[in-house]
Amino acid sequence: MSEHSLGEFEELVLLLVAANNKEAYGVLILENLEEKLGKKVNVSAVHVALKRMENKGFVESSYGGITNERGGRRKKYYSITSIGKKVLDQQYEVRTSIYQQIPKISFGQ
Known part of the structure; x- marks a missing residue:
């Protein structure tokens, strides 16, 4: 993995910073997280x-x-900085490669 660590919550926050680059601030990120996650998030977090x-x-x-x-x-x-974008790109690659390993499973749907 990367020399830079990024937790799951940090990844979500960083994704929202990138999506709202230069316009991202605490409350906007909080509101977007709550909307996407469907639950309350602590602004301090x-x-x-x-x-x-x-x-x-x-x-x-x-x-x-x-x-x-x-x-x-x-x-x-x-x-977001260039390092932040690089870390997000690495996270995306890892998650995508693992997701692509999931076999095609039918649950009768």
Whole structure:
């Protein structure tokens, strides 16, 4: 496997960062995860995953402008790095190769 580790939850968060590149922020990622998974997700888990992946070099962050609607606070936006994209590509290859090993099974459907 790769020298860079990526857990299942981190992979989902990183996929959403890539899908919303440069427009991805904590709450948007949270809402997308909850929609895709069909269950509640802890916003702190999203922020911890983002911080961990930033430390690993998989994502970069930047701050948006100050807005009144956010009480003067700025959004922190995330974008995927070339290392992050490489790790996602490797994950995709591994998962796809394993999935393709599944024999054709009929369950009478």
